[in-house]
Amino acid sequence: MFVVVPALYLFALFLYLFIAPFIAALRALALVSELVWRYFRLLNGVLRLRTPEFVTIPPYRPTEELAHRNYFYGPATRDLRQLLTQGRRLYARTVADAFRAVSAAQFSAPTTHRAVSVPYGLTLCAGLGAGAALGAPLLALLLGLHALGVAVLAAGARLTALALRTADRTVMVLRGLPRGILCRSCYERVPYPQYDCPRTSCRRRHVDIRPGTFGLFRRRCACTERIPTLLMLMSRDARLSGFCVHENCGRPLNPDAGHMPELVLPLIGGRAAGKTQLMAAMVKAMQNAAENGGPAVRLADQESSDTQQLLNEILEIQGHTRPTGKALPQGHSLVRGTGRGERLIHIFDTAGERFVNREETDALRYVRAAGTFVLVLDPMAVDAFWTRLDPTGPHVDRTLASTVDPEDVFSRSVQSIRTMGTRLDKARLAVAVSKKDLLTGRPALLPDRPDDSDTIRDWLCEQLGVRNLVKTMELEFGEVRFFCTAAVADEAGRVDPSVPVLMEWCLSE
Numbered sequence: 001m002f003v004v005v006p007a008l009y010l011f012a013l014f015l016y017l018f019i020a021p022f023i024a025a026l027r028a029l030a031l032v033s034e035l036v037w038r039y040f041r042l043l044n045g046v047l048r049l050r051t052p053e054f055v056t057i058p059p060y061r062p063t064e065e066l067a068h069r070n071y072f073y074g075p076a077t078r079d080l081r082q083l084l085t086q087g088r089r090l091y092a093r094t095v096a097d098a099f100r101a102v103s104a105a106q107f108s109a110p111t112t113h114r115a116v117s118v119p120y121g122l123t124l125c126a127g128l129g130a131g132a133a134l135g136a137p138l139l140a141l142l143l144g145l146h147a148l149g150v151a152v153l154a155a156g157a158r159l160t161a162l163a164l165r166t167a168d169r170t171v172m173v174l175r176g177l178p179r180g181i182l183c184r185s186c187y188e189r190v191p192y193p194q195y196d197c198p199r200t201s202c203r204r205r206h207v208d209i210r211p212g213t214f215g216l217f218r219r220r221c222a223c224t225e226r227i228p229t230l231l232m233l234m235s236r237d238a239r240l241s242g243f244c245v246h247e248n249c250g251r252p253l254n255p256d257a258g259h260m261p262e263l264v265l266p267l268i269g270g271r272a273a274g275k276t277q278l279m280a281a282m283v284k285a286m287q288n289a290a291e292n293g294g295p296a297v298r299l300a301d302q303e304s305s306d307t308q309q310l311l312n313e314i315l316e317i318q319g320h321t322r323p324t325g326k327a328l329p330q331g332h333s334l335v336r337g338t339g340r341g342e343r344l345i346h347i348f349d350t351a352g353e354r355f356v357n358r359e360e361t362d363a364l365r366y367v368r369a370a371g372t373f374v375l376v377l378d379p380m381a382v383d384a385f386w387t388r389l390d391p392t393g394p395h396v397d398r399t400l401a402s403t404v405d406p407e408d409v410f411s412r413s414v415q416s417i418r419t420m421g422t423r424l425d426k427a428r429l430a431v432a433v434s435k436k437d438l439l440t441g442r443p444a445l446l447p448d449r450p451d452d453s454d455t456i457r458d459w460l461c462e463q464l465g466v467r468n469l470v471k472t473m474e475l476e477f478g479e480v481r482f483f484c485t486a487a488v489a490d491e492a493g494r495v496d497p498s499v500p501v502l503m504e505w506c507l508s509e
């Protein structure tokens, strides 16, 4: 009896040795699948649920950061680190729990006889050992694949950002804005506007919205509002109004700025030469042309549109413009054309007195962006007009005459333009001999053919005696063209035909 039982037990044990590997393998498999299953639950928790128990590293706080980060600029690697620490913890805990369960059920408090539970427990332990040994590299592999995926996508995100920026940059260059947009308040170039969040309750200012850390196609403001990251991506009816990036400025740019080529048209001339009225007439001429099937025109901002409305009323009642204030001029901005032909035109009408005081010509900084200039020349401002042309003739109303010598204005302007580094030999100059209408019926006071540039030039040289001025103009500028203009409109609102001719030449860059 004492021999039979151990012998039987040993025999049973011997037989058991054949099934033990299967049991161990099953236990190992169970442990591995549990590990994998838990790893995927962890993945879901870290990447999707983001509930506190899955967050070991604090997230980037958008309230401190202005905008939410793009996933592949930070959060992805943070999640990866989170997975690594939590994955390690998960592995240790799962394996330890499994061993603890086996030792409790089979060794310390077995429900069956130890003769059964100990070999069975040892088998399970062997299985767990194998499972743990298999599970570790498997989890490492999963994590490695994840890291690889993140790396590839992060590189892809950076490439996408780069491609988008390059595309936008190219478009800007094609629009003739390689150095950026002109700020019509401080006259500096804005390489890329900054934007306010469009949500009225937020208004956070985003300095650089271009693709990168905070979004590829759109960035999500800390308030969750979405903002397109490029001028290129702003649809026509959802154009945000940008702001100047220069210190001490920060004023709004036109909503159309950056979306189309720009043209800067400075008006130069002494006090009361007729700049403001000529500007009004030019814009009115564009508006009239648009009504008659010409290129569409709209004023680009509220201020320009208010000013133009006022000026149009003055033109319609044949009234007189008031002297322009000395405040630094803001461009009178309008958009002409449609679709790809659209152009943003800034006409700068500076107070005449700024052209006489040398210290104040810094107001002319906007000319750096100009390729065409308009010199408004009031013939009545030249002494010879009164002494040589008009000594005997009938009376001409002197109250509307400018009293500033055009030669003086021109030389000072040219000087300051040159100090600002503008190449005048590449620029064009339109000389608008103004107030033609005041002299109609006085052929002696006008060129024979007031619509012909050469005739006007000769008249200026021979009759008005400003040969020196004409010569200097032709020396300084690449191209000079002469016009005789009357910045007036008739009762029907039609502008004198001399104005559209001047306007078309100025805009035909």
Ligand SMILES: Nc1nc2c(ncn2[C@@H]2O[C@H](COP(=O)(O)OP(=O)(O)OP(=O)(O)O)[C@@H](O)[C@H]2O)c(=O)[nH]1
Residues within 6 Å of the ligand: 269, 270, 271, 272, 273, 274, 275, 276, 277, 278, 319, 320, 321, 322, 323, 324, 325, 350, 351, 352, 353, 400, 434, 435, 436, 437, 438, 485, 486, 487, 488
């Ligand atoms: N009849 C007539 N009057 C003109 C014409 N151009 C200007 N004027 C008048 O001349 C005066 C001066 O014209 P503005 O256009 O205000 O002159 P400005 O060059 O802007 O002058 P500042 O703003 O002081 O530098 C105003 O009374 C105008 O109404 C014109 O072509 N025909």
Ligand SMILES: [Mg+2]
Residues within 6 Å of the ligand: 275, 276, 277, 322, 323, 324, 349, 350, 351, 352
């Ligand atoms: Mg004026």
Ligand SMILES: [Zn+2]
Residues within 6 Å of the ligand: 183, 184, 185, 186, 187, 188, 244, 245, 246, 249, 250, 251
């Ligand atoms: Zn500015």
Ligand SMILES: [Zn+2]
Residues within 6 Å of the ligand: 197, 198, 199, 202, 203, 204, 221, 222, 223, 224, 225
């Ligand atoms: Zn916001």
